[in-house]
Amino acid sequence: MEWLAQQLAPGLIYPTAGAILFALGLYGLIRRHHLVLRILALNIMGSGVFMVLLGIAARGEGPPDPVAQALTLTGIVVAVSATAFALALVVRLTRITGQAVMLPGPPDDHAPVDDISREEHAPSAEYDREHRE
Amino acid sequence: MNEAAPAMLPLAISGLVALSLALAILATVWPRQAHRIGGYGAVVVTASVLTLSALFLAAGPEPESAATRVALGGWEAPLGLMLHLDGLSMTLLVLTAVVGLATSLYSLGYVHDPIERRQFWPLWLWLWAGLNMLLLSGDAFNLYITLEVVSLSAVALVAFTGTAAAVSGAMRYLLVNILGSLSFLMGVVLLFGEHGVLDLVLLEARTEIGPTERMAAVLMTAGLMVKAALFPLHVWLAPAHGSAPAPVSAVLSGLVVTGSFYLILRLWMGPFAPLATPAFGILVGLLGVAALVWGSAQALRAGRLKSIVAYSTVAQFGYLLIAFPLMLVDPEAWKVVVFFAVVHALAKASVFLAAGTLQHAAGHDRVAEMGAILRARGRTVFALGLAGVSLMGLPFTGGFIAKYLLLEAGLGTILAGSLIGVLWVVAIAGGGLLAAGYVLRMVAPAFHHGPRDAGEAVSPWMDWVPLGLAVVAAAAGFAGTLTLHTLTLTPGAP
Numbered sequence: 240m241e242w243l244a245q246q247l248a249p250g251l252i253y254p255t256a257g258a259i260l261f262a263l264g265l266y267g268l269i270r271r272h273h274l275v276l277r278i279l280a281l282n283i284m285g286s287g288v289f290m291v292l293l294g295i296a297a298r299g300e301g302p303p304d305p306v307a308q309a310l311t312l313t314g315i316v317v318a319v320s321a322t323a324f325a326l327a328l329v330v331r332l333t334r335i336t337g338q339a340v341m342l343p344g345p346p347d348d349h350a351p352v353d354d355i356s357r358e359e360h361a362p363s364a365e366y367d368r369e370h371r372e
Numbered sequence: 373m374n375e376a377a378p379a380m381l382p383l384a385i386s387g388l389v390a391l392s393l394a395l396a397i398l399a400t401v402w403p404r405q406a407h408r409i410g411g412y413g414a415v416v417v418t419a420s421v422l423t424l425s426a427l428f429l430a431a432g433p434e435p436e437s438a439a440t441r442v443a444l445g446g447w448e449a450p451l452g453l454m455l456h457l458d459g460l461s462m463t464l465l466v467l468t469a470v471v472g473l474a475t476s477l478y479s480l481g482y483v484h485d486p487i488e489r490r491q492f493w494p495l496w497l498w499l500w501a502g503l504n505m506l507l508l509s510g511d512a513f514n515l516y517i518t519l520e521v522v523s524l525s526a527v528a529l530v531a532f533t534g535t536a537a538a539v540s541g542a543m544r545y546l547l548v549n550i551l552g553s554l555s556f557l558m559g560v561v562l563l564f565g566e567h568g569v570l571d572l573v574l575l576e577a578r579t580e581i582g583p584t585e586r587m588a589a590v591l592m593t594a595g596l597m598v599k600a601a602l603f604p605l606h607v608w609l610a611p612a613h614g615s616a617p618a619p620v621s622a623v624l625s626g627l628v629v630t631g632s633f634y635l636i637l638r639l640w641m642g643p644f645a646p647l648a649t650p651a652f653g654i655l656v657g658l659l660g661v662a663a664l665v666w667g668s669a670q671a672l673r674a675g676r677l678k679s680i681v682a683y684s685t686v687a688q689f690g691y692l693l694i695a696f697p698l699m700l701v702d703p704e705a706w707k708v709v710v711f712f713a714v715v716h717a718l719a720k721a722s723v724f725l726a727a728g729t730l731q732h733a734a735g736h737d738r739v740a741e742m743g744a745i746l747r748a749r750g751r752t753v754f755a756l757g758l759a760g761v762s763l764m765g766l767p768f769t770g771g772f773i774a775k776y777l778l779l780e781a782g783l784g785t786i787l788a789g790s791l792i793g794v795l796w797v798v799a800i801a802g803g804g805l806l807a808a809g810y811v812l813r814m815v816a817p818a819f820h821h822g823p824r825d826a827g828e829a830v831s832p833w834m835d836w837v838p839l840g841l842a843v844v845a846a847a848a849g850f851a852g853t854l855t856l857h858t859l860t861l862t863p864g865a866p
Contacts, residue, residue, distance in 0.1 A: 254565075261558060268551065274543065276497045281550050288558050295565035306451070309563070310513055310850045314557065317520050321550055324524060328531060328543050342540040353535045353616050356732045357828060 253294025260287030274329045274339045278322060285318045374726065378431040382442040384424045385457050388465075389508060392417055392501035398492040406493035407480065413497065414476035414554045417504075421469035428462050429858065439863045441510060441573070450569055456510025459861035464634055465507050467714050471626045471721045472500050474841040478725050479619045481831030482732070492532065499525040499623065506631050511620035512560045512570045515635065516553060522700060523549035523599070526628050529620040530612050541611035548598055548608045552632075555595030559588040563643070569617040576864065589644045593636060600632035602693060603663030606686045613682040618728020625685045626721035630713050633692055641706065641865050653697035654792055660693025661799045668806035672813065677727045677737040678792070680810055681720070684747065688716050688763065691778065694796050698781040701788050707859040708777040711852065713768035719762040726756040726838035727814075733827030743817035744825035753818045758813030762845045765804045770848030775804060 265282030271277050289311045296307030333339045395413040399406040428440075439458040447453070476496070483492045502521035509515050527549065531542035564570055566584045579585055594605075601609040609629075640648060667687030674680045695709040729752045731737040734745040746753050758769075761840050765775035778800050785793030848855075859865075 244466070261554075265551075268547070277547060281547065284551075284554050288554055288561055291558065292561045292564070295561065298565075304568075310564075313513075313517070317517065321520065321524060321546075324528070325543075325546055328527075328539060328546060331531070331534070332536070332539045332543060334562065335534075335539060341543055342536060352731065352736050353533045353534055353538070354731055354735065355485065355488055356728070356834070357735065 250298030251293060254291045255290075257287045257290030257294060260284070260290060263287075272340050274332070274341065275326075278325045278329070281325075282318065282322060285314070289314055315346065374615065380441075381424075381427050381431050381440045381457070381519075384420070384427055385440060385442050385455050385508060386444065388417075388420050388424055389455065389501075392497075392504045396494065396497040396501040399497045403490035403494060406497075407483075407489045410476055410493040410497055411480055414473050414500075417500070418469040418473040421465050424457075425462055425466050425858075428457065428861075431443060450571065450574065451639055453514050454510040454571055454573075455508045456572070457508060458863060459859045460634070460638065460865070461507045462861075463710060463714065463855055463858050464630065465504065467630070467717055468500070468503050468507065468627055470622065470844060471717060471841070472503075474721065474725070474837050474844075475619045475623050477833050478622075478728075478837040481833030481837075482617065482619055482728065483765055488532075491782070491797075492529075495525050495528050495532075496619075496623075497575030499529065499628075503627055503631055504814050507634065510572050510604060512563065512572060512575065514570075516557050516560060519553055519556065519599070519632075522628060522631060523553065526624060528619075530616045530624070531618055532620065533615070535615070537611070538615045541608075541615045544608045545612040548605075552595040555591045555598070559590075559595065562588040562591070572638070572642055573864075576643070576645075576804035579643045579646065581646050585644070585647060587649050589639075592639060593644075593658060594640075596632045596636045597630065600629050600636065600689065602633075602689055603665075603666065603686065606663065606667075606689075607722075609686055610679060610682045612677065613685065617730065618678075621682070621728070622721040622724035625682065625724055626717040629685065629689065630717050633689070633713060637706065637710070641862075643789075647702060650697070650700055653700040653729075657694050657792070657796060658698035660690040660696070661795065662714045663687060663690030663693060664799055664803045664806070665690075668803065668810065671810040672806070675740065676728065677739055677740060677742070677814060678724070680683070680739070680814060681723050681727055684723075684807065684810055685720060685762065687803065687806065691716075691775075691800065694799055695778065698778070698785055698796060699862060701785045701790060701793075702781055705778075705781040707856050708774065710859055711855050712774035712778060714855065715762060715774045715845065715848050716766055718841065718848055719759040719771060722755055722759040722838050722841035722845055725760065725834075725841060726752050729830055729834045729838060730756075733830055735828065743820060744823045745827050746815070746818035747820070748824040748826040749830075750818075751835060751839055753815055755842040757815045758839075759842040759845050760807075760815065762842075762848075764807045764811055768849065769846040770852070771845075773849040773852045775800060840852070 261284050264280045264287060267280030268277055271280060292307050292311055296304040329339055395409060399409045430449035439456060442455040444453050444821050483489050499522060502518050502525060506518040506522060509518055527542050527546040530545055531539050562584050563575060567575060567578045569575055583654045649844045663685050667683050671680045671687060674683055691712060692709060730745055733749060734742055762769040762771035765771040779797060782793055782797040783802055
């Protein structure tokens with residue numbers, strides 16, 4: 240019983256669980272193709288990192304290290320903004336291609352080029368067409 | 373001047389960070405004037421970086437005391453964030469300023485749609501501010517934040533044209549970048565858990581060889597390798613750099629990738645230095661040879677001008693990997709590597725800008741159909757060729773000096789009794805030959821007989837800036853002594 244309590248100490252169980260979350264997220268990121276699932280996988284990885292950080296801060300006697308908590312808060316802010324941006328890109332990609340997956344490989348050598356420096360370039364033409372329909 | 377310089381330096385460092393952030397924020401809240409803010413701001417930032425470098429060179433007499441550390445808000449290292457300036461970051465700050473100024477002037481002509489202008493300039497100024505902060509930051513967690521500022525604005529710029537290819541390339545770039553950042557952050561967390569500090573100098577003093585340090589080194593290096601597109605983690609580069617607008621490609625291939633490489637170098641010269649072993653060096657060097665061969669082969673096959681340039685970035689970064697085993701034999705070689713990265717960034721940025729001008733004139737960038745445009749646009753082709761010659765490493769260009777010094781370091785490895793040094797020397801020399809192959813593919817049609825067609829009119833900025841930057845890249849050889857002298861002012865480095 241004492242052994243179990245020792246293993247369940249926050250300084251050990253949280254970093255271990257965090258490392259497992261990190262690995263699970265990496266697996267999901269590689270194996271899944273739907274972009275929303277991939278973004279979720281990245282968020283799981285991020286939570287793993289924060290869990291390790293908070294767990295490490297709670298090691299030993301006394302109150303947990305406040306610096307680690309401040310770092311986690313900052314990290315969460317960064318993760319939220321990155322996720323919001325990624326979701327916006329997914330929405331845009333789905334409107335253009337109809338699917339929430341990435342195009343395979345580099346762009347085709349014969350695909351048309353949209354050059355924003357040219358006059359005939361119409362900003363967001365595809366996007367507007369989608370919206371009018 | 374000499375007495376005043378050390379006192380002025382901390383003020384100038386925090387002033388530079390404040391200035392570049394203020395410009396980015398100003399352009400964000402006042403998008404109508406963003407192009408003016410960006411245009412004038414680029415000149416002001418470049419001027420202040422040059423002033424800073426003059427102050428730095430006037431103030432730093434001994435290599436061991438040359439680093440200037442600024443405690444923001446008076447909070448010292450264990451708790452506060454430190455800004456850190458030494459020879460290495462000074463060199464790359466100047467590089468960033470030169471490429472940044474050229475890109476800004478080019479963009480004045482390139483981005484002309486009023487709505488797109490409002491979106492482009494704030495993003496570009498954020499990217500530039502992020503790079504300046506990345507180079508000046510001396511704190512592991514703050515480095516993570518600056519990496520994120522750089523990559524989020526870079527991804528937004530890649531997606532700028534809004535086509536399916538661009539958005540898809542940006543998406544891949546974003547996923548890869550977040551993965552790299554999280555891996556880096558996990559390493560930072562492990563180091564923090566082990567030593568309780570985040571400041572790089574304090575970390576360096578406390579690091580010993582242990583399993584935690586090894587794990588952190590692997591995670592942080594792998595994360596940064598993904599971001600720097602070092603072989604075999606490079607697959608995202610060509611779709612992202614190839615489909616971005618020309619000035620963005622120039623900045624991505626010239627500066628953003630170099631920024632990640634800077635961080636790898638800084639970590640391995642600082643906290644992780646005791647962990648490097650000869651076997652590790654040889655493994656990294658072999659990856660470099662593979663990058664050189666694979667990237668060059670793709671560049672020789674690609675059908676589009678910008679794809680060729682993007683793949684050549686993968687190839688040229690192979691040299692930086694080959695440099696790792698050389699550095700283990702001759703620690704002094706790191707200065708050569710940085711000089712090579714500087715020259716490559718200048719040349720690559722001007723090649724991308726020239727390619728953008730040609731693409732604008734032709735309306736596409738399919739190499740096979742560009743002959744008429746190439747024949748009519750001598751100035752741009754000259755810029756492309758001049759920067760290309762620097763990439764190949766022909767005599768009298770910056771690229772020649774860089775490759776000569778690299779070869780010298782490689783021969784030193786052989787003389788030190790390491791047989792594998794032969795492979796490095798062959799790869800360094802052969803890589804120049806492959807570079808000649810893909811550079812000639814781009815400029816050769818200009819020398820054929822055939823019709824001439826100047827294509828669409830090009831603004832003077834787009835006409836002259838690539839040439840100016842190419843001349844700077846070629847002339848960088850003359851700044852070699854100054855660069856190497858600045859780099860010796862890096863405390864802790866061999």
